[in-house]
Amino acid sequence: MSIPDPQQLKILLAAVARKDPAAFRNIYDATSPKLFGFALRILGKRESAEEVLQESFVSIWNNAASYQASLAAPMTWMTTIVRNKAFDLLRRVEHTVEIDADNFDKDVMDALESADPTPIQTLQLTQESKILAICFGRIDGLHRQAIAMAFYHDMSHSEVAEHLHLPIGTVKTWIRRGLERLRVCLKKAEGE
Template sequence: MATDEQHNARLKSLLAATAGKDMSAFRTLYDATSAKLFAFALRILVKRELAEEVLQESFVNIWNNASSYQSGLAAPMTWMTTIVRNKAFDLLRRLDDDVEIDADTFDKEVMEALESHSPTPIEALKMSGDAQALARCLSRLEGLHRQAIALAFYHDLSHSEVAGRMQLPIGTVKTWIRRGLEKLRLCLSKLEGA
């Protein structure tokens, strides 16, 4: 089994070849890293189709920007994970009213991972500062706003179905979800700027 140092050296070599537009090296890089990067995207986005979209966009970005990778600044997986994280959070911001976040499940997983006494390196990578920031921001939402977002996201309910479950007018539910998402965006923006 390759050591971390050997693995990093291999990934650096593949990134360098990818920078030279070597399709074979890029394919090998994809095969070596896509499963971990997909799992990371899925952790943030929860839905497979969203994680797949982000993974595809991320690898296009990696192909186009491999020449900008600087090994002195970050390990290859750290660099690629940052690209995936940024793409995932960009997608969350773009989705606006359609964003579906299960605050309860996401918070629980984040907190369990944070409380773990011996996370593996991959688990530690998954628990990036952004995941912690999102969990913090979700916990600051008013309970009913958070519940509306969780129902829409985790249970994949339409706004009218959420309204039925919560026994509220649909306009109220739409407003709560929209406001909750806006508060999440503002909170994340503040934390990113801090």
């Protein structure tokens, strides 16, 4: 069965919101191969992708009434659910904490409360740290995590790859792209 057009999916989601099992079966049959492939690309393990797909469809069943066509196409909405469930599983399984910009910013600010630097140095460092935290927060989550592991935990690219269960080439690409985005963001902030 091919993936229905967005209008058909909207109609099916509306029926799922009314707890129509036949509509749910139709959505599952039509979209699960694509959503499974998406989960598999993120997770790299068939069993994990199957688990995420199952959790995602439970979420789709339970939350179909909250779907808003004005905010996203049906396939985009379902793909976002799969993506979020996959990232949740990665965080649970790997026991890694993703650095989030708000916490990173607070940690930097806390570190700056040391009595050692002068007030002017602290102010300048605070502003630079805030800009760094904002730019760092704009990098994709897993890319940000790979960079943090490499630079803040002093892990080699191969250690990061092993820890994240990813190919080393992927990790190197993520770090390179993330650092490039960071450089561009910092350069823009510097020019402002």
